[in-house]
Amino acid sequence: MLEVSRLSKRFGGLVATNDVSFTIQEGSISALIGPNGAGKTTIFAQISGFHRPDAGDIRFNGRSLVGLTPEKICLLGIARTFQIVQPFAGLNVRENIAVGAHLRRAGRRAALEHAEAIAHRVGLGPQLDKPAAALTVAGRKRLELAKALATDPKLLLLDEVMAGLNPAEIDEIIPIIRGIRQSGVTILLIEHVMRAVMNLSDHAWVLNNGALIASGTPSQIAANPQVIEAYLGHGAAARMQAQIQEARHA
C-alpha cells in the first residue's frame, strides 16, 4: 500500500533521513521505533507532504506523493497526527473533529454527526463541548487521533500518541487503535512505549541516525540484543525482555 524507497532528507549538515526504504502492507499495523532524534517524525513529515524529500520516492497505491501538498495527500487517504499536539485551541472538541470530518462531508450536520461518532470511538464522548485548550494531555492525544480519523483515512500515521500517558491511559488507547485497524484502516505508528509496540504491531522497523538498522516482527527485533544495546541504549535489552514478559502475561 505504501512504498518508501531510498528516501533521503538533510537539514543543513544533518542527515535526518538516510536512504530509507520500507513497504507497508494494507491492513497491517507497523511500528517505526528508534531513539529520540533518529528521524522518525521527519519520515512522517515527508510521507504527509510537510517536508519534501531530497531524494527517493514515496508511493501510495502506486502513485508518487513527492511534491504533493499535505492537503492533497490527506485527500488521497493518508492522515497523520502530530507528536507535538496541534489542537485548534479556540474551538471545542466537536468543532475540532468536524474540521477533519468536513474533508469528505460538505454538510455541517453530517460532519458534526461523524465528529460525534468518532469522539465516542476514541473515548472523547463526554468532552464534546469542552474547549480543546481545556483538555488534559491524554485528552489532547485522543483529540489528535480523532481529528485524523475523522478524515476517513486509508492509512493512519500516529506519531507517539501514547507519549505522556500513564499506564492506565495506555491500556485504554491500545484497544482503540486495534479497533481502528479492524475497521479497515492501515496504521503506521511511531512509539516509544514498547508494550504498545509489542501488543499492536505486525512489523517493526528500527531507525537510528536517519537510517534503518533492523526490521522484523517485534519479537524478532526485541530478541536481537545487539540492535537493542546499540540503538536503544545500554541495558535496554534486559529492560525490553522484562517488558515482553509483562506483555505476554497481560
Add this chain to the structure above:
Amino acid sequence: MRNLTAIILFCLVLLPAPLLIQSDFWITWLTLALFYAYLGQAWNLLGGYGGQFSFGHALFFGTGAYCTAILQIHFGLNAWGGFVLAAIAAGLVGAGTGWLVFRYGLRGSYFALVTLAFAEVFRILANSFEFTGAGVGLLVPLQPGFAQMQFETKAGFFWLLLALVGACLLFTYWLQNARFGARLMAVRENEDAARALGVDPFDTKLRAITASGAIAGSAGAVYVQLFLYIDPNIAYGPAMSVEALLVPIIGGLGTIFGPVLGAFALHAIAEIGRLAFGDAPGLNLVLYGILLVLMVLFLPNGLFGLGKVSFGLGSLRRLFKGGAHA
C-alpha cells in the same frame, strides 16, 4: 438557532426607528453606526474568522467608492449597478492582493503591513490621475430618489444600511454553520493542523479576502451615495482602515454580533470625544489608538467577551440560588 432569533430581533427592533425617532441627528447617528458596523463586518470575515489582520481595508472600501463614482460620473451608470460593480471590483482587488500575499505565505504583521502599503499605493495613484479627480476628488451629482440609491428622506439610507447589516449578519450566521467557516477558523487557529486535515489554507484565505473585499467595496459604494463626494484621503487613507478593524476588535472578533456592538460603542465614544474636545483634526485617530491599546490589554475578546463573562456570572448566580432551594 439562538443566533438566528437574535438577528431577526435586532432587525425588527431597528426597523421602525425612523418612524419613532423624529430627530434627524439621531437617525443620521444610527445610520452611520450601521455603516461602520457593515464595514466592520467585512473586516471581521477575514480578520475575525480568518485571523488575517488587515491594516488596509481602505484598499477595498476606496476601490468600491471610486468604482461607483467614476461609473456614475463618466458613464452615467445607475447607482445600484455601480454598487454591484463596486463589490465585484473590490472583490477582484481582494483576490489579487490575497493571491500575491498568501502565495508567498505572508502572515501576521507582514500581511498587515502589505495591506497597509497597498492602500497607500492606491491613495497615491488616486491622487495622480485625471479620471479619479486627482487630489480634488469626485463630486457625485445629487439625484434624490430610490432609483439612484439616494433617498429623499434620512430613513431611506437607514433602511438600506439596516438591510445590508442584516444580510451580513445572516451571512456570518451561515459562515458559522458551513464547511467554509469551519475551514476558515481552522486556518486561523493552526494552519499546519488544518493542512493535515485536508484544508487548503491558500484557497480558504483567498476566498475570505475576496468576500471581505467585496463587502468593504460595497460599503464604499454606499458611502459615495451618502456623502456624494470621494477623495483619495477619504477613500484610501488610514482612517477607514482603522475604523474597519477597530469596530470588530472592540465588539468581539470572530463573532456574529461583534461588529454591530463595536460600531455602536465606537461611534458613541467618538461622539462623546467630539462633545468634550471639539472637532480637532486627527483627534479621532488619537482616541482610536488609545481605545485599541485598552481593548488589547484589558478586553482581548471585545465587548462580546464581556457579555460572556456576565453570562458566566449569571449561571453562577443561578447555581447558588438553585443550591439554596435544594
